Amino acid sequence: MTVDRRARIGLRVLALAYLAALLLVPVAVVFYRTFEHGVGSVWESITTPAAIHAFWLTVEIALIAVPLNTVLGVITALALVRGRFRGKAVLQAVIDLPFAVSPVVIGLALVLVYGRNGWFGGWLTDQGIQIIFAVPGMVLATIFVCLPFVVREVEPVLREVGDEQEQAAATLGASRRQTFLRVTLPAIRYGIAYGVVISTARAIGEFGAVSVVSGKIAGQTDTLTLLVENRFQNFDVAGAYAASALLALIALATLLVMIGLRPRRDQS
Amino acid sequence: MATVWLSVIVLIPLAAVVARSTDAGLGAFWDAVTSRQAIAALRLTLTLSIAVAAVNAVFGTLVAWVLVRDRFRGRAVVNAVIDLPFALPTIVAGITLLALYGPNSPTGINVVGTRWAILMALLFVTLPFVVRSVQPVLMELDREMEEAAVSLGAGSFTVFRRIVLPNLVPAIVSGSALAFARAVGEFGSVVLIAGNLPFRTEVASVFIFGRIESDAITSAAAVSVVLLGLSLVVLLAIRGLGRFAPGGRAG
Numbered sequence: 477m478t479v480d481r482r483a484r485i486g487l488r489v490l491a492l493a494y495l496a497a498l499l500l501v502p503v504a505v506v507f508y509r510t511f512e513h514g515v516g517s518v519w520e521s522i523t524t525p526a527a528i529h530a531f532w533l534t535v536e537i538a539l540i541a542v543p544l545n546t547v548l549g550v551i552t553a554l555a556l557v558r559g560r561f562r563g564k565a566v567l568q569a570v571i572d573l574p575f576a577v578s579p580v581v582i583g584l585a586l587v588l589v590y591g592r593n594g595w596f597g598g599w600l601t602d603q604g605i606q607i608i609f610a611v612p613g614m615v616l617a618t619i620f621v622c623l624p625f626v627v628r629e630v631e632p633v634l635r636e637v638g639d640e641q642e643q644a645a646a647t648l649g650a651s652r653r654q655t656f657l658r659v660t661l662p663a664i665r666y667g668i669a670y671g672v673v674i675s676t677a678r679a680i681g682e683f684g685a686v687s688v689v690s691g692k693i694a695g696q697t698d699t700l701t702l703l704v705e706n707r708f709q710n711f712d713v714a715g716a717y718a719a720s721a722l723l724a725l726i727a728l729a730t731l732l733v734m735i736g737l738r739p740r741r742d743q744s
Numbered sequence: 745m746a747t748v749w750l751s752v753i754v755l756i757p758l759a760a761v762v763a764r765s766t767d768a769g770l771g772a773f774w775d776a777v778t779s780r781q782a783i784a785a786l787r788l789t790l791t792l793s794i795a796v797a798a799v800n801a802v803f804g805t806l807v808a809w810v811l812v813r814d815r816f817r818g819r820a821v822v823n824a825v826i827d828l829p830f831a832l833p834t835i836v837a838g839i840t841l842l843a844l845y846g847p848n849s850p851t852g853i854n855v856v857g858t859r860w861a862i863l864m865a866l867l868f869v870t871l872p873f874v875v876r877s878v879q880p881v882l883m884e885l886d887r888e889m890e891e892a893a894v895s896l897g898a899g900s901f902t903v904f905r906r907i908v909l910p911n912l913v914p915a916i917v918s919g920s921a922l923a924f925a926r927a928v929g930e931f932g933s934v935v936l937i938a939g940n941l942p943f944r945t946e947v948a949s950v951f952i953f954g955r956i957e958s959d960a961i962t963s964a965a966a967v968s969v970v971l972l973g974l975s976l977v978v979l980l981a982i983r984g985l986g987r988f989a990p991g992g993r994a995g
Binding site for chain 1: 978
């Protein structure tokens with residue numbers, strides 16, 4: 477060690493104090509506050525009709541957005557790594573945009589295209605399709621914010637494995653579909669899995685973009701995160717803590733799965 | 745196919761924001777962006793985001809250093825916990841800080857409705873960026889150089905400043921830039937804890953949200969364009985730096 481013992485311990489204490497004050501103690505206090513009146517009241521609070529509806533709506537949105545993003549994310553990653561076409565550099569930049577754009581701006585953008593007065597709004601209204609202030613808009617918002625994850629997980633793995641095995645398979649007479657299923661897919665499966673886990677966590681936790689396009693119709697377009705805000709604004713602090721604790725548990729589970737997957741992902 | 749997908753989901757909507765912001769002419773755009781409330785929100789957002797980048801540069805590097813170079817019990821747990829802000833929904837992050845630093849706090853500290861509250865929320869959600877960009881570089885760093893410096897009589901501070909730090913600078917800068925970009929647009933963790941007082945504790949994303957709610961769409965779109973421009977500049981700068989972390993564990 478190039479740093480003497482006293483300095484090292486000082487730095488350690490400083491770093492841990494920072495993490496404790498910012499992260500660990502607040503999360504611990506939320507759990508304490510949630511359960512201080514017993515598990516029974518928490519259970520009641522997360523099994524009200526509104527909470528159950530919010531839970532299933534959250535699941536439904538994630539179940540549509542994540543598979544779509546996974547399939548198209550793999551296709552996009554393949555195009556970026558194996559494809560040769562003009563505008564690839566632009567595509568690269570566009571994929572990162574959802575990381576950098578404010579969720580509120582994402583929501584506004586979707587309203588301006590798919591809302592009643594939006595670019596496609598008139599046509600959609602004529603067809604009797606409502607996207608904004610309804611579930612389809614929330615799905616679109618979720619797809620937008622989760623878009624980069626699978627692409628950015630799969631892309632480096634594809635680059636790493638190269639295309640020699642794919643070429644070998646092709647020379648041996650495998651069709652493109654067979655090559656993809658038997659050679660490419662097994663090589664990138666942990667990358668995909670990791671991307672899916674992060675996307676799911678993000679889909680469940682998205683708030684700003686979904687909030688703008690949801691119209692906040694209580695009991696209809698409330699996801700779990702919107703329920704937290706809704707309860708908090710209506711002075712049901714205990715209810716907000718209970719829903720938060722549920723979301724925090726989902727986040728912790730996600731974290732554990734990520735840690736479990738990481739060694740395999742880094743190996744492949 | 746990938747291009748079509750990205751266009752429908754990302755590009756067309758963002759183009760609509762830009763188009764809408766100038767619908768009523770460039771004059772109206774300029775008026776919206778330079779309205780006193782918009783300027784106050786943008787200035788607060790920028791100031792706080794710069795502060796967030798700076799604090800992260802120092803504490804993120806410190807945490808990364810302690811995780812790589814120090815040995816203590818529970819280090820693996822601490823290392824795992826760093827990613828929690830990426831996994832935790834932002835609204836829960838807000839509730840979490842409220843529980844400890846809000847009214848009825850067990851600490852007796854109540855920062856709700858102050859700029860400190862916003863700063864804290866932003867530090868919470870951006871915590872992993874610098875740590876996770878510096879950590880791998882620090883792990884790969886050759887220790888021989890440092891040992892050589894010590895054997896030539898350099899003190900530990902000199903070794904850090906002259907040998908370790910220069911190697912970490914690109915990672916610190918790209919991590920801080922990501923934290924900055926994230927802070928500029930952050931909404932969920934801030935909205936409950938900031939108080940959202942115009943001119944005092946209203947950040948740009950909350951301002952835009954308010955404008956959407958009150959149907960002042962041109963004004964919302966105009967300020968959105970400013971934020972979009974900022975994000976683009978930061979994204980391009982990071983790309984130019986060539987260190988944009990692949991996989992973007994950027995929640």
